[in-house]
Amino acid sequence: MSTLTALARAQAVATGRAQPIATVRHLHVHDHPMVLIPLAMAGEANAPLAALVGTDPAEPELLVVTQPRDRDERFRFADRLGQILTAYVDSFTDRTEEIPVDRGKDVRTRYADAPQLWVPNPAGVDFLRLFGRSTRFRSVDGEHPVPITVPLLGRWLTFFANSAEVPGSSLLLNAVQALGLHWATGQSGAEDAQLGVLLAWIEQGAAAARAVENGPVAGPATDPDFDNKVLAPLIERSAPELPEVVRTLLLPTWDRMWRTLNLLRRMPVGDRVRQRWDGDKDAYTAFAQHVAEGGAPQPRRDGAVAxxxxxxxxxxxxxxxxVQRAFDDPLVLAEYRLAGAAFAGTVTLAAPDRVDDTGKRPVLRPRIMVRTGEPVRVEPGTTLTSPSRPSQKARVVSVTRVHPPTAAPSLPASAPAPAAPPSSALPAGPDEIEFDVLLELSGGMGRKLVAEPGSVPAVGERLVLTTLSEEFRRGGALPDPAETPWTHGGPPTYEESPA
Known part of the structure; x- marks a missing residue:
């Protein structure tokens, strides 16, 4: 738990209301999402009991397995769920958009939008992963055939479950984590896993949360008491009222799911959320085309290289x-400022037209001086970035400790950088101590020897600088699967016996 989140939880306890820990929404909320509330019997890891699913808050569709241990009935459940899900995901394949690549020399095509699936909690994601694994390899012919939608359902559920593991992806979201990303309550993380309680903390406060603690479960597991006292007798006598009992159990969670979506929609969206959703559209396009072309289902397990x-x-x-969350949200960035990975200050001097001609050809290298009252824990030579100019790099030339009201030194364009004191000489001092940070800028100013207007911070501008960077980092090279040792999936090696 971070420092600011711990403080927010303490304030939530004191005030009895959940506290915001984000100023913007860090995930994409679709205009036309699908909500899926799975339910399984307690103690049965992958035996579905029911599901409430749909894209219209007023018209959910209830799927019920009246005999959860009956294989044929479970696959009828999977067949209908597959029909609903595939119809939803296929509805996004009718519109495409062209994306420029290779600096505008070429274009590629992808679908203009992608589906979004919502479940109540992380356990719902785990259920979909297990259910997808148990259905995607089913045969549609042979001794025990299943409808063609069953393995197709499994492949799509596996795709969504895998995407949920990717930080920042919004293809499969769960309401508990989505709310916890933006609000802190005065209870433990385990208690936050109950959607009804978490939502009550945010909407009404601690008193309302206590009132719903023993309310209907959000799935996927049912309450054992409900199983023993209500569900088991209904299943045993194949009672016709079972679907209505299950509907009554799930409807409060259905209502809370849509209230969660509306609550998140009211928040302003972060600037980089659209960029991450574009990545989700790319992933959806690739998988949808793979399925349409008759590609193989996902493997049971990845090889070593994969x-x-x-x-x-x-x-x-x-x-x-x-990094993107910190750049989008001052509250998130504040955590890095507390840790010394970022600081805020005011530009006191600027040489926007400074040119460095010590190399083979002259290059534009403006310098600015930033004064800050926050401890500066970066060494000279460190490269910093400002969220307001993410494509621009600022190399630390020197850090000087000053005591106000000392005037800021002059900064001639050609002057050599002052000697940098060692970092050990720059402790976090009392409030009256400030620091002058001399920075040399590169990138994000155009291709000429004169900076484009506004590309260099002006005197008086408030600036946040951090060691975080959105710069792409290439991963390490991996061997070909055939070149890995037999312990990692490669071919075994044999030594020739001496003659």
Whole structure:
């Protein structure tokens, strides 16, 4: 738990209301999402009992398995769920858009939008992953055939579940984590996993949250008492009222899911959310075309090289997502300021037309001086970035500790940089101590020896600088699967016995 989140939780306890920990929404909320609330019997890891699904808050469709241990009935459930889901995902294939590539020399085509699936909690994501794994390899012919929609359902559920592992992806979202990303309550993380309680903290406060603690579960597991006292007798005698009982159990969660969506829609969206949604559209386009072309289902498990490549992509996505959230949201960036990875200050001097002619050809290298009252824990030579100019790099030339009201030194364009004191000489001092940070800028100013207007921070501008960067980092090279040792899937090696 971060420092500011811990503070927000303490304030939530004191005030009895959930506290915002974000100023913008960090995920894409679709105008036409599909909500899916799965339900399984307690103790049955992958035996579906019911699902409430749909794209219209007023018209959910209820799917019920009256005998959860009956294989044929489970596959009828999967067949109908597959029909609903495939109809939804296929509805986004009728419009395409052209995306320029290779600096505008060529274009590629992708679907103009992508589907979005919502479940109540992380356990719902896990259920979909398991259900997808149990259905995507089913045969549509042979001894025990299933409808063609069953393996298709499994492939799509696996695609959505895999996308949920990618930080920043919005193809499959769960309401508990979406709310927890933007609000902090005065209860534990385990208690936040109950959607009804979490939403009550945000909408009404702690008193309302206590009132709904024992309300209907959000799935996918049912309450054991409900199983023993209500569900088991209904299943045993094949009671016709079972669907209505299940509907009554799920409807409160259905209502809370749509209230969650409306609550998130009211927040202003972060600037980089659209960029991440474009990546989701690319992923959806690639998989939809793979399915349409008759491609094979996802493997049961990744090989060694494929697993390493996937881990590399996930780590890269996590790093990029953390930086994008910080650049979009001052509250998130404040965590990095507390940790010394960022600081805010005011530009006191600027030489926007400074040219460095010490190399083979002259290059534009403006310098600015930033004065800050925050501790500066970066070494000279460190490269910083400002969220307001993410394509521009600022190299730290020197850091000087000053005591107000000392006037800022002059900054002639050709003057050599002052000697930089060692970082050990720059402790976080009392409030009256400030720092002058001399920075040399590169990038984001055009291709000429004169900076484009507004590309160099002006005197008086408030600036946030951080060691975080959105710059693309190429992953390490991975071997061909055939070149890995037999312990990692490659071919075994044999030594010739001596003659």
């Amino acid at each position: 697993a390493a490549a996937r881990l590399q992509r996930l780590e890269s996505a996590a790093s990029r997502y953390a």
